[in-house]
Amino acid sequence: MIESPARHEHPYQPSTRSSGGWAVVAFAGLVGIVLAATSQAANATVTAPAEPLPSVSPRLSAATQAELMSDVLPASPPITLTAPVTDGAGALDDSARQDVQAAFDRLTDESDLRMFVVYIESFDGTEPDDWANASANQSGLGTEDLLLAIATVDREFGLSADSNVPLTAAELEAISETVTAAVEDEQWAAAATEAAETVRRSTAASTSPLLVAGIAVGGVLVLAALGFVLWRFVAPRLLPRLARLRAGTPASGGPTSDELDGLSLGELDERAAAALVGIDDALKTCTQELGFARAELGADATKDFELILARATGDVRQAFAIRQELDADDAGAGPDDPARRTRLSRVIALCESAADTLDARTRAFDDLRRLQQRAPELLSDVEAREPEVARRVATTRATLEQLARRYPESTLAMVAGNPEQAELLLANAQEAVGAGRSALETGQKAVAVAHARGAQNALGQAVVLLDAVDAIAAHLEEAAGRLDKSIASLTQDVTAARAVEGDFRITLARTAAQASLKHVEVTREGGDPLAGLQRIAAAEASLDAALAGTRDATEVAARASALLRDTLRRVDEQLRQTADFVATRRGAVGSTARTRLAEATRLADTARTPHPADPAAALGMAQRSSALVQEAARLAREDADAVVETDPEAVVEENGPVTGGMLLGGILLDPSLVRSRRRASTARIGGGFGGGGFGGGRPDALKKLGTVRTWWPTATR
Structure with missing residues (x-):
């Protein structure tokens, strides 16, 4: 086939034949749509457009709406809807509520419309439609949402629908007539x-088969024409751009590559650090909430959510590992290191991926726990358990006092402030229970759930704090007994090393081991047995390595395995203590401490292989984990100590009773984050109320409420 010269001179200009074909296809498509629309108009039984109704504008805030309606609604203010069926008048029994919900579900399944109903006793003289419109505005309902408000004592109702709702005036009138007859008969x-059935039938009848067929045929023709245009003109220009962006596509809802490219390296570093802290908080909150759900519903009911949490945790571990590598290479980083920028962007992308994983199941998790129906039960449960936990505080404080007489201050640094923090959390839990009950009395179920979650999380953190003191007491007692065995083992190695002469390395290791034995012996009375164990273990590992050439391979492997087990036992306790500290002070602990803790956990998990091929290498990992977890503990305490101590009596009442305990524990309450069920599926992980929910790490804004205090001795700061 021979192309014309014109095609060579103008490669992107189609021939006259192609242009004519495209025009014919597009014209045919448009004709199809016009014919279908004409047919529909001819067959329609109702052609009058709907009468404009007051528009439900999501731009009006709840506060603005309340102010505008203050002269109209003096005694019965609008409410925020938190569920499709809100029965504030006790008009429905359980069976009737299920029937209403089933009808609403059928409407949602078979159309784009949703329906809400509110039962109250009286509108108190307010126009029913005004009351319904105000509540719809306050709840953020959209163009496809209808709200039916029924006053059972007044025997009146108001129907709120957006002016752009896809229903005609006659269809809306039919709905009103249906409701009128039912309300008159109570x-x-x-x-x-x-x-709901009337709405469903209206939407089903509004689309004729002929219209559907016409639109389908016309749509196919138009799509064919548009496809030709895109393939011929748009694709050659877009493909190179798409190839450049393909590797850097951000997670849904996260920052775009252009946004990240516009940041300096320092700003990108700060963004990555904030993302790590946020998603780590989310994982800790989700783990705690999942524990509550498992206790309430059983392990089988929460199995899917455990898998989701594990998947998100994998992404976060990878992000922390990259951050650890960046911290290790920080000394050689330039002012605009492209490789560092790429890895920081990867950290952010992994955090966003984990957040999206959790967000995708937030609504399903809330539905599983049925918190709005169970809010009174949760509040009562916290109220019943709080005295028992409160009684433990005095016992825990006495335990700490006994430990302080036997061990140095540094040994107890991670738990020294636990009783005081637990007391504040218990006080916060009591305040949250009171606020939750007040919210229930006013019909604000979402707010009540928020306070119930906050109270439950606060009580849970208090238990963790008190358990941590009991755990370290038991661990110190055990360590004191193990110290004798460790000293005896190292003494035998020193004796064996004396028999080897002429090896400078063995002599050096033996001298260091003798110094360690002497130090432990001198500091044993009133000293830290955990530090003594660590010192003995390090000396023994060094001496074993020096003596490896004088022993057979089997003995070397056996000694390394035994030392590995002892080291991991100590490291596991260090990891638990530090993880508890970070979890209960996550409102203050930054990304560096969390990164070191995550890396220490990774190394310990790697070293914990049941049958390591190289026990000596695994022992090296365990020792590195021990060093990192100690650094993580130090950094975490420094972060917590840096929180400014303020007036303990100062409490911000605007957003609910939140004081130092909840704030330091990362439990934030902010009623401005209440969302309707409609928006629940798109909620970012940020926890919303009380940092609760299956998701909790990417809020648009975190408002620091209340006060924070630190309680560890001034001398250790």
């Missing part, structure tokens, strides 16, 4: 179910 459930 059939409260039927008023909602028949209204």
Whole structure:
């Protein structure tokens, strides 16, 4: 085939034949759509457009709406909807509520519309439609949402629909007539179910088969024409751009590559650090919430969520590992190191991926726990358990006092402030229970759930703090007994080393081991047995390495395995203590301490292989883990100590009762984050109320409320 010269001179200009074909296809598509629309108009039984109704504008805030309606609604203010069925008048029994919910579900499944109903006793003289519109605005309902408000004592109702709702005036009138008949007969459930059925039938009848067929045919033709245009003109220009962006596509809802490219290296570093802290908090909150759900519902019911949490945790571990590598290479980083920028962007992408993983199941997790229905039960449970936990505080404080007489201050540094922090959390839990009950009395179930979650998390953290003191007491007692065996083992190695002469390395290791034995012996009374064990273990590992050439391979491997087990036992306790400290002070602990803790955990897990091929290498990992977890503990304490001590009586009442305990523990309450069920599926991980929910690490804003205090001795700061 021979191309014309014109095609060579103008490679992107189609021939006259192609242009004509495209025009014919596009024209045919448009004709199809016009014919279908004409047919629909001819067959329609109702052609009048819907009468404009007050627009439900999501731009109006709840506060603005309340102010505008203050002269209209003096005694019965609008409410924020938290569920499709809100029965504030006790009009429905359980069976009737299920019937209403089933009718609403059918409407949602078979159309794009959703329906809500509110039962109250009286509108108190307010126009029913005004009350319904105000509540719809305050709840953020959209163009496809209808709200039916029914006053059972007044026997009146108001129907709120956006002016752009896809229903005609006649269809809206039919809904009103249906509801009127039911309300007059005091059939409260039927008023909602028949209204939903009327809406469903209206939407089903509004689309004729001919219209659907016409639109389908016309759509295919138009798509064919558009496809030709895209393939011929747009694709050659877009493909190179898409290839450049393919490797750097961000997670849904996260920062774009252009946003990250616009940041300096220092700003990108700060963004990555903040992302790590946020998602780590989310994982800790999700783990605690999952524990509550497992206790309430059993392990089988929460199995899927455990898998989701494990998947997100894998992404976060990878992000922390990259951050650890960056910290190790920090000395050689230039002012604009492209490789460092790439790895920081990868950290952010992994955090976003984990957040998206958790966000995808937030609504399902909330539905599983049925918190809005169970809010009174949760509040009562916290109220019943709080005295028992409170009684433990005095016992824990006495235990700490006994330990302080036997061990140095540094040994107890990680738990020294636990009783005081637990007391504040218990006080916060009591305040949250009171606020939750007040919210229930006013019909604000979402707010009540928020306070219930906050109270439950605060009580849970208090238990962790008190358990940590009991755990370290038991561990110190055990360590004191193990110290004798460790000293005896190292003494035997020193004796064996004396028999080897002429090896400078062995002599050096033996001298260091003797010094360690002497130090432990001198500091044993009133000293730290954990530090003594660590010193003895390090000396023994060094001496074993020096003596390896004088022993057979089997003995070397056996001694390395035994030392590995002892080291991991100590490291596991260090990891637990530090993890508890970070979890209960996560409102203050920064990314560096968390990064060191994550790396220490990774190394310990790697060293914990049941049958390591190289016990000596695994022992090296365990020792490195021990060093990192000690650094993580020091950094975490420094972060917590850096929190400014303020007036303990100062409490911000605007957003609820939140004081130092919850704030330091990372439990934030902010009623401005309440979302309707409609928006629950797209909520970012940020926890919302109380840092609760299956998700909790990427809020648009975190408002620091209340006060924070530190309690460890001034001399150790």
